[in-house]
Amino acid sequence: MNDNNARRVVSVIVVNEASVLSRITDLFSGRGYNITSLTVAPIPESKYSRLTIVTSGSVRVIEQITKQLHKLIPVLRVYEHADLVEKEMAMVKFPANENIADISTLCEVYNGKIVNVGENVIIVMVADEPKRVDNFLKIIKRYNPKEIVRSGAVALER
Amino acid sequence: MQINGAQMVIEALIAEGVDTVFGYPGGAIMNVYDEIYKQKDFKHILTRHEQAAVHAAEGYSKASGKVGVAMITSGPGFTNAVTGLADAYMDSIPLVVISGQVPMSLIGTDAFQEIDAVGISRSCTKHNYLVTCAADLPRVLKEAFHIAATGRPGPVHVDIPKDVTAEIAEFDYSVVLELETYKPHIKGNPRQIKKVMEAIANAKRPLFYLGGGIINANAAYEVRDLVQKTGIPAVETFMARGVLSYDDALLIGMLGMHGSYASNMAMSETDLVIGLGVRFDDRVTGKLTEFAKNASVIHVDIDPASISKLVNADYPIVGDVKNVVNEMLELTAGVESKKYKAWRETVQNFAKLHPLAYHEDTERLKPQWVVQRVGELLGDSANISTDVGQHQMWTGQFYPFTRPRQFISSGGLGTMGFGFPAAMGVKAATPEKISINFTGDGSILMNVQELMTAVGNKLPVINIILNNNYLGMVRQWQTLFYDKRHSQTDLSVQPDFVKLAEAFGGIGYRVKTKEEFDAALKDALEKNIVAFIEVVVHRMENVMPMVPAGGSLFNMMLLEKKGDK
Numbered sequence: 001m002n003d004n005n006a007r008r009v010v011s012v013i014v015v016n017e018a019s020v021l022s023r024i025t026d027l028f029s030g031r032g033y034n035i036t037s038l039t040v041a042p043i044p045e046s047k048y049s050r051l052t053i054v055t056s057g058s059v060r061v062i063e064q065i066t067k068q069l070h071k072l073i074p075v076l077r078v079y080e081h082a083d084l085v086e087k088e089m090a091m092v093k094f095p096a097n098e099n100i101a102d103i104s105t106l107c108e109v110y111n112g113k114i115v116n117v118g119e120n121v122i123i124v125m126v127a128d129e130p131k132r133v134d135n136f137l138k139i140i141k142r143y144n145p146k147e148i149v150r151s152g153a154v155a156l157e158r
Numbered sequence: 159m160q161i162n163g164a165q166m167v168i169e170a171l172i173a174e175g176v177d178t179v180f181g182y183p184g185g186a187i188m189n190v191y192d193e194i195y196k197q198k199d200f201k202h203i204l205t206r207h208e209q210a211a212v213h214a215a216e217g218y219s220k221a222s223g224k225v226g227v228a229m230i231t232s233g234p235g236f237t238n239a240v241t242g243l244a245d246a247y248m249d250s251i252p253l254v255v256i257s258g259q260v261p262m263s264l265i266g267t268d269a270f271q272e273i274d275a276v277g278i279s280r281s282c283t284k285h286n287y288l289v290t291c292a293a294d295l296p297r298v299l300k301e302a303f304h305i306a307a308t309g310r311p312g313p314v315h316v317d318i319p320k321d322v323t324a325e326i327a328e329f330d331y332s333v334v335l336e337l338e339t340y341k342p343h344i345k346g347n348p349r350q351i352k353k354v355m356e357a358i359a360n361a362k363r364p365l366f367y368l369g370g371g372i373i374n375a376n377a378a379y380e381v382r383d384l385v386q387k388t389g390i391p392a393v394e395t396f397m398a399r400g401v402l403s404y405d406d407a408l409l410i411g412m413l414g415m416h417g418s419y420a421s422n423m424a425m426s427e428t429d430l431v432i433g434l435g436v437r438f439d440d441r442v443t444g445k446l447t448e449f450a451k452n453a454s455v456i457h458v459d460i461d462p463a464s465i466s467k468l469v470n471a472d473y474p475i476v477g478d479v480k481n482v483v484n485e486m487l488e489l490t491a492g493v494e495s496k497k498y499k500a501w502r503e504t505v506q507n508f509a510k511l512h513p514l515a516y517h518e519d520t521e522r523l524k525p526q527w528v529v530q531r532v533g534e535l536l537g538d539s540a541n542i543s544t545d546v547g548q549h550q551m552w553t554g555q556f557y558p559f560t561r562p563r564q565f566i567s568s569g570g571l572g573t574m575g576f577g578f579p580a581a582m583g584v585k586a587a588t589p590e591k592i593s594i595n596f597t598g599d600g601s602i603l604m605n606v607q608e609l610m611t612a613v614g615n616k617l618p619v620i621n622i623i624l625n626n627n628y629l630g631m632v633r634q635w636q637t638l639f640y641d642k643r644h645s646q647t648d649l650s651v652q653p654d655f656v657k658l659a660e661a662f663g664g665i666g667y668r669v670k671t672k673e674e675f676d677a678a679l680k681d682a683l684e685k686n687i688v689a690f691i692e693v694v695v696h697r698m699e700n701v702m703p704m705v706p707a708g709g710s711l712f713n714m715m716l717l718e719k720k721g722d723k
């Protein structure tokens with residue numbers, strides 16, 4: 001990798017305890033590292049949580065991020081790797097007068113569907129690789145989306 | 159046994175073998191102070207400012223090698239202590255700092271003297287805790303001491319709400335720590351150590367680059383053996399002064415911004431840097447792309463994050479430096495000291511070309527003379543602290559250090575106000591040694607209230623104030639890089655330092671000549687009470703050599719030869 005600002009995904013396993021998330025985010029802000037997205041949830045039946053952080057930087061910066069994360073006391077493991085299965089979810093709100101059939105077909109292409117139909121709005125969700133979610137969000141612009149929310153990526157190594 | 163949280167703090171400190179605590183009480187920590195009143199196992203030294211309590215704990219720790227302990231109250235007590243935490247963090251000093259906090263029921267309500275202490279200390283501690291119930295206290299305190307002292311050492315902050323100090327729970331300090339997520343790497347990789355020794359054997363101009371980590375790891379005597387056995391010359395960082403004795407023939411000197419010509423040139427010419435317990439600080443390396451640019455780099459450090467952070471290590475070894483150096487000592491068979499003879503001579507010639515020196519002045523004392531003179535008179539019998547500024551660099555350059563833990567100074571953070579309280583901590587830890595603090599007319603006023611602590615606790619620190627009527631180091635930069643615009647650095651308006659010391663019950667001297675200085679030092683030693691020796695020194699003296707910030711190590715400004723003005 002000679003790209004100086006490559007996108008990287010870092011997974012961090014931490015002890016579930018008060019302020020552990022601030023320790024992580026403080027480290028990123030304090031040392032001037034980027035966070036593109038960050039997700040966190042407990043790992044079932046354990047005392048740990050898993051964070052998935054999408055960041056960017058040169059090889060040296062990513063190496064420092066990994067080492068500095070590891071130095072934090074409640075951090076059990078840090079994975080930084082290229083070979084990942086990544087998924088991200090997005091939800092989009094459209095005006096109810098848009099073409100529901102078209103939108104629904106599009107969603108299916110991106111592993112999604114319509115999840116709510118109301119009087120004034122319809123809400124859809126898709127779950128796919130972050131790049132494909134980008135695509136989806138580009139394409140649906142023509143249907144006048146009113147609100148978009150993305151979950152941030154989660155990832156597992158192959 | 160069932161005891162309250164405050165009693166647990168006392169029991170834990172006793173179990174950890176703490177003999178001295180530095181602190182300052184207040185509302186939120188009063189339950190603990192009540193228990194301090196009732197016990198006789200350790201001494202509590204009341205400083206006159208929380209910052210000083212933490213610096214004193216740092217000095218105590220640096221001189222003794224033990225974990226330093228400070229205790230403070232919530233809110234302003236805690237915020238006053240933050241500079242000390244940051245200082246200890248930057249210099250990897252093991253501390254446990256215990257603060258009171260408002261009761262759990264009031265947390266988050268902007269209660270009186272409430273501040274988010276763990277939020278503030280997070281970025282300047284190795285680890286921190288907000289203890290939410292007394293049942294957690296034994297484990298937390300035990301972890302705090304363990305984390306502070308192991309791996310790369312550092313300060314740990316424990317914040318305890320007042321109701322937790324009153325709450326009763328089971329205290330069992332024999333709890334076995336289960337720190338699944340904290341396992342410092344102590345032993346260096348044996349194969350890598352072998353490769354390192356081969357690289358050393360094959361090098362033509364190897365150079366030891368010795369750092370403060372060696373002192374933290376208590377590895378100075380092992381390093382002395384290694385240097386001796388291999389015959390490889392060595393440079394020390396400011397933080398490593400005393401690792402080698404000043405008269406060790408293989409010690410070139412201190413490197414970096416105010417390092418000696420020979421040290422900086424050796425670093426620029428070496429073909430193999432052997433970095434032990436160092437972190438390639440910018441004050442050491444100068445311009446990174448030019449740093450040791452002909453060399454491969456060996457880097458031994460306990461902190462993986464220090465390795466290849468700034469300078470790529472060709473031979474990284476994560477491990478405790480004592481452990482690794484002991485392994486290296488086993489493998490010196492292939493290293494031939496005589497092979498480096500020409501290199502040693504090259505280095506000696508550098509030193510002959512531009513030795514570390516200064517010019518005497520007929521009218522006023524030179525600050526460097528004062529440092530040298532104290533070295534001649536007291537040498538090994540004194541522990542030396544400093545404040546921050548020119549006087550600090552002159553001390554690093556000119557004092558003849560003979561042993562590790564002799565020199566105590568704020569390196570990473572560069573905290574003015576560190577020296578005096580630190581010197582009190584040093585005295586408390588090593589009462590058999592003389593405790594000298596070289597300070598400046600600026601710095602000394604940043605914790606001058608500690609005169610009272612020193613008098614009250616019979617800590618006869620001798621503060622040698624090198625008075626140049628300037629914030630000298632800043633003035634030097636203004637002279638050199640800001641076209642002599644001496645903005646806000648003139649300290650012509652000054653207290654009467656003699657009366658100041660006397661007002662607190664100490665003793666003061668103001669001296670202008672060598673004879674007066676010798677007499678004052680002798681008298682202060684005899685009186686054995688806290689002293690100010692104000693030495694009127696040359697105002698415009700600059701610390702030389704100097705590598706301008708961001709410049710290359712080999713591009714030094716040098717002492718002007720006598721005569722060329």
Ligand SMILES: Cc1ncc(C[n+]2csc(CCOP(=O)(O)OP(=O)(O)O)c2C)c(N)n1
Pocket residue numbers: 545546547548549550572573574575597598599600601602624626628629630631632
């Ligand atoms: C708390 C703090 N404030 C400001 C500085 C910036 N600073 C570095 S050296 C210095 C001058 C110190 O003056 P003095 O104590 O008289 O020492 P001298 O350089 O004159 O020997 C200053 C202001 C600092 N290091 N620490």
Ligand SMILES: [Mg+2]
Pocket residue numbers: 547598599600624625626627628629630
């Ligand atoms: Mg001064």
